[in-house]
Amino acid sequence: MMSRGIVAALLFVLSGTCAAQAEPHFESDVRGIFKKHCFHCHGEEEHPEGGLDLRLVRWMLTGGDSGAAIIAGQPADSLLYQRLESHEMPPDESKQISPAELAVVKQWIAAGAKTARPEPTTLGDEYLITAEERAHWSFQPIQRPAVPAVQHAEDVANPIDAFLLTKLEQHGHRFSPQATPEKLVRRLTLDLHGLSPETKLVAEFQASGGEADWSKLVDKLLASSHYGERWGRHWLDVAGYADSEGYSDIDAERPHAWRYRDYVIRAFNDNKPFDRFIAEQLAGDELITSPLNDLSPDDVELLSATGFLRMAPDGTGGAVDDVNMARNDTIADTVHIVSSSLMAMTLSCAQCHDHRYDPISHADYFRFRAIFEPALDWQKWKRPNQRLVSLNTEADRKAAAKIEAEAKLIDAAVAEKRAEFIQATFDEQLAKVPAELHELARAAHAAAAAKRTTEQKAIFQKYPHLNVTAGSLYLYNRKAADELKKMGEEAAKVRAAKPKQQYVRALTEVPGQVPTTRLFYRGDYAQPKQELQPAGLTVVRESAGLAEIPAQSSHLPTTGRRLALAEYLTDAKHPLTARAIVNRVWMHHFGVGLVTTPNDFGVLGELPTHPELLDWLAAEFIESGWDMKHLHRLILSSNAWRQQVRNNPALQELDPDNHWYGGARLRRLEAEVIRDSLLAISGELNPQQFGPPVPVMPDTVGRIVVGKENLNAGRPGAVIDMQGEDLRRSIYVQVRRSRPLSLMETFDQPTMSPNCDQRRPSTNATQSLLMLNSEQLIHRSRKIATRLIQERPDDQQQQLELAWRLIYCRPMAAAELADAQAFIQQLVESLASQPAYQPQGDKPAAKSAEEEALAVLCQVLLSSNEFLYVQ
């Protein structure tokens, strides 16, 4: 058998020869190279450098100030080639053309500098998109391909399998066998809930185990509210969800962002059609029907959805070096979040110049940005607090006014009573002063302290006890002061009954306030150029023929641009949106996407491994009414998903990346899943949903933990009881960009800057130290041991079996039982040599060595690969 290296080299040569045989053309072979290295100065600028424009071959032949740039057939004599070869061009040393690219240019000139078709006479101002660029796979309309026939029809549970199996069969392989029922239940629960399954779930399914029961189990898990907590988290990654503003070191808190998090969880749990979900996030403010100052509950939900467009870091609430830059950065990050999550395009590259690889012009970027500018107007900017929308309704305000009026009555009574007390006290004190001074003293007391005459001041200096004020009254008459205090408290109590002020972090437009969008030369806001109208990508318009986004809606008071964008993106003709979403869903189920670059469907992204399957799924998703749970059911009922983890060295050799899906992929649990599962297994998980985030704080050693910060002179003070809040699921824990929870950070929870397209698991010793020695792991392990003992008292074998079921979700093998018992025995002996586990005189041992040994065993199981990976 040939080694991998030789096979690879051979194929490389073969395909290289293929390319060499075809005649090179400008559009297909050379233009991309020039676009990347040269167009910036020789094409995109108003006045091309040296008068040379390289966008058309005819212009190269005519040349610029130095004469003809190329002579067809003679690369060595072509000025352009000479300059490239000598590395005189491009002038920037860091952006040199590669030898391979240079060879292509040479070959093309030598072959006569051919174009694929006649060139236009001129390009005008319009950005030229070549037929080759338009033909890129992701810009083609989504069509539902026919389901292919396969040799092993018995391996096909649904069309997904047929598409995948076709490729495997072509290479002489088939799917791996189905995973065992208990492994499937664990995989499914971790996939849909992000939690280790309860033991009874495993038992239930094992007992039945049939095809119908599998569907029932999938449905059951999809119906649980944990589903939204798990899949909402995936969406929050691409949305860049955070409870803090980021941008600067201050990283101010965002106290109201959580409504968007809750909205997302509910949307998934309610299986909100995904096109509607997109529309609400992009334009919930344009869908509401009640007035902004008197919102109905449904409209609060719609406004919360626009939190999607308020997730980008926003430093404008605090001090920043350049406030205009900070505003524009927030807009740029918002555009990035929208385009990467919904379009899988790296639009941001076109912020300063035409995209170097994809057919996205500099103007396209600003046309797209124009869609958001009426709400994110960098010149009439609103700081984060100014964008909060109060949730108080008209009724709330009326109630509050009524309560305030009541409280004011009490205030007045207090004031009157206080004056009486002060006067009475003063009179008492006056009696202690010679009578001839009474008149002067009275006048002095009546005068405001700052306005007293020298004489008046003098008498107060001489008789300081005359200075009876609201502040000093308690010193003379404690009873009176207490009475006043009590009345004041009553007023406060009355006021406390007012409806609480609540806010939603939303994006809204001011009707009629529509800024002019301009292209920023080199992305610099200080250099605005031509005015641009809102639009989607030109290449999409040209290939899909979609209606454009109007600058002003005919029926809305606001511009309606974002609402139009939502309709445009979710139009069945839009080639990117459904593919992007389906690909992400696939990625979360299988570990990699059908396109392995979920953020980039452009030229630099990877090609889909199964383009027909991607399109079939996208078409199915659209036709199902963007039904997310339908998509899950399809994928989860495929045989492909239910395979056991690949254990096939031959196939591994042929397909090292497992892109043919000849077996499941072993995947490490994400940070949240580890934390949440630990809580579930120990039985401590607090299932409370929604609401303001559970706070995080640095502990005494500087590690970030769940807890309410209680600083005492800048140092952590007493620990505040979290009353079970600390045991809630990770999605409800505050996401403070500058304070990642240590446990989660150690296990690769991403920082949102601005969002996260894909989690990247690492393997390092810090994780291992945490598993071996951290207080959290030891605490959880002890809790699990306690649970084992409570549920299976006085029976070590049963306790161990339960540990296996809780942590590994499978029965324990006989050999494992023997090993575990031997291990426990060893541990008990080691522990027994420590004083804490020995009886002291008459007193029994402080700790039970047996229970501790059981806890250590649990900790070992939690640290092991079988727990940390899904199979």
Place this chain on the structure above:
Amino acid sequence: MNSPLDHATGSRRHFLATSAMSVSSLAFAWFQQQEALAAEQAKPAIEPQVFDTAPKVPPSPPKAKAMISLWMQGGPSHHDLFDPKPEMAKYDGQVFPGELKQDNAAQASSKVFASPFKFSPSGQCGMELSELLPHTQQVADDICLIRSMKTGVNNHGQSIRALQSGRISAGRPTLGSWLTYALGSEADNLPAFVALIDPGQLPVLGVENWSNGWLPSIYQGTVVRPSEPRILDLTPPAHLKGKTQSQAIEFLQKLNAQHLEQFSDVSDLQARMASYELAAKMQMAATDALDLSQETAATKKMYGIDQKETADYGSRCLIARRLIERGVRFVQVYTANQLWDSHGSIISRLPLACQKVDKPSAALVADLKQRGLLDSTVVHWGGEMGRLPVVQNDAGRAKAGRDHNTHGFSMWVAGGGFRPGHVHGKTDEWGHKAIEGVVNHFDYHATLLHLLGLDHETMSFRRGDREQTITDGQPAQVIRELLA
């Protein structure tokens, strides 16, 4: 860094992927067309790669193998420490004739502030250094002083980012992450990149100073705390200490080995098993590396561990040496938040800051030299900015300070192939702007990498649609004059 092999596997993957397809629509026809092109495209593998800290040979023979950065956050005043301007004395208190960017408008003045501290030629090379740095004066012949540093962005955070991660924007990997990504570590029982933080507050930007950015998190700096326990979770709790934990790890690895048998693709599983081994070794090795009681009294004295002022910083410098000796690639030793941010009372406060670090810093250079380690270890001393030539907070001489200045400031480097006893570059007559031999942050990075056998343009990491580098396309140059 993409090897040619990546290209080959990349094209192979595409070839196989595309040849297996049937043609049924426009999009799919396109794939076939693209087949040859795709094979030609030099694209690295996107799939998860295995990242580790095993030692790697740099592309060029390196002068330096490791680095210790003494990070002086806040902006040490070059006027008072490194860059004498005796002529300024004539104008002391007069109106500054040029334009300045002041950060704190409320306290800004335009009064020239000549340094109240004396400079003297030091060592054989005659390098002029301030009286506030008597110990640094002693190692003048070993250090290379750069008087023409520039980042050009007057804010702490952004200038820190420029120097620590190459760009003023957030989210990028820091120098130590890049070095451990590119070179791995010689130590298999210690973290490759260690951050030695101050007992006071973290420096401005906190954890961002040792962030791996978008590099795999295995390249993140490991924080060693300024007091015991110096590494979190390093020491097992009492009940697990010793035999109990060895038994536990043994049983754990047995379970892991049984689990491993079920799969053909085991690289990550094996890596995790190895990481438990490293964790176990670290418990011993790190405890040993951090144990200063093994040092002689003379060495401890040299670092000032016997004196209150220098005990902390001296201990951390000594730990840095002990880590480098054991093969750690990059260590950064931090001062407290804004220690050097001399906005006021510079005459009384600057000497205190110098007192804390001068002796330990000089001792580190001398100690590495006497152990034959200086040739292969870069020592860096500097912060993110310098100060202005005028008074800030003009409320009497005792309260006077200086505002930020990133257009011209000083720092020094020693060892690892940097030119010893050399003064590089100049600021203008006021010490405001670097005017000769300007070293931008990216030039510094390019030069540093050069000495480590790396090239700032080819040391790259594929991220999304781009190959990312630390200098990120900025016009960085290896500054030859800085090389020995």
